[in-house]
Amino acid sequence: MFITFEGGEGAGKSTQARALAQALRARGRKVTTTREPGGTPEGEALRALLLGPGSRWGAMEEALLLFAARRVHVERVIRPALARGEVVVCDRFTDSTRAYQGHAGDLGPEAVEALDRLVLQGFGPDLTFVLDLPVEAAFARIHGGNGDRFEGRALAFHEALRRGYRAVAASFPERCALVNAAQDPDALAAEILTLALKRLGPARGG
Ligand code: TYD
Numbered sequence: 450m451f452i453t454f455e456g457g458e459g460a461g462k463s464t465q466a467r468a469l470a471q472a473l474r475a476r477g478r479k480v481t482t483t484r485e486p487g488g489t490p491e492g493e494a495l496r497a498l499l500l501g502p503g504s505r506w507g508a509m510e511e512a513l514l515l516f517a518a519r520r521v522h523v524e525r526v527i528r529p530a531l532a533r534g535e536v537v538v539c540d541r542f543t544d545s546t547r548a549y550q551g552h553a554g555d556l557g558p559e560a561v562e563a564l565d566r567l568v569l570q571g572f573g574p575d576l577t578f579v580l581d582l583p584v585e586a587a588f589a590r591i592h593g594g595n596g597d598r599f600e601g602r603a604l605a606f607h608e609a610l611r612r613g614y615r616a617v618a619a620s621f622p623e624r625c626a627l628v629n630a631a632q633d634p635d636a637l638a639a640e641i642l643t644l645a646l647k648r649l650g651p652a653r654g655g
Pocket of ligand 1: 457458459462463485486500515541542543544545546547549550
């Protein structure tokens with residue numbers, strides 16, 4: 450089972466992804482955790498290119514680089530782990546491209562779907578947690594963050610991003626769970642674990 454975490458900056462994705470992985474391991478599941486952009490040496494190199502200081506890519510170029518990294522990530526890390534029967538928990542995946550480049554950027558949703566079909570050929574998560582947080586709350590949380598290129602963007606971009614993620618969740622309702630990231634992190638983790646366990650069913654051999 451392939452589980453992804455999505456949301457804007459400051460929503461607490463990484464914390465929640467870690468918490469879910471830990472809780473599943475405590476229940477006897479084998480879990481691979483990974484992230485995008487990244488997840489392989491090639492992906493980490495592209496991450497540095499994308500997010501590094503002075504990088505100035507358009508949304509199309511970003512999407513092309515992201516899908517290049519994603520393809521290698523799927524083939525070398527995600528599919529092999531799934532084939533071993535593991536749960537894969539990934540911090541960001543194609544929905545990030547849908548929301549950032551497709552909705553908030555100027556690429557448009559159709560171009561992202563076209564790339565997705567071409568590059569991943571139908572491969573995608575079984576379950577996605579979309580962490581939804583009002584933009585003002587997100588800004589308060591990331592204040593004092595590392596200030597990378599994406600985090601430094603204008604408020605309007607983050608508003609568009611939030612709308613984009615909500616549109617993604619509405620477009621893929623059977624896969625996406627839109628959860629309230631403004632609540633207490635432990636309560637959110639409990640909600641996420643309950644939903645994940647429901648999808649996973651009883652653990653094989655424990
Ligand atoms: P990261 O430091 O991992 O941020 P976060 O903790 O919020 O995940 O930076 C990843 C940045 O890359 C983030 O701003 C979102 C952006 N991104 C895209 O724009 N499109 C994508 O497809 C992905 C995977 C990430």
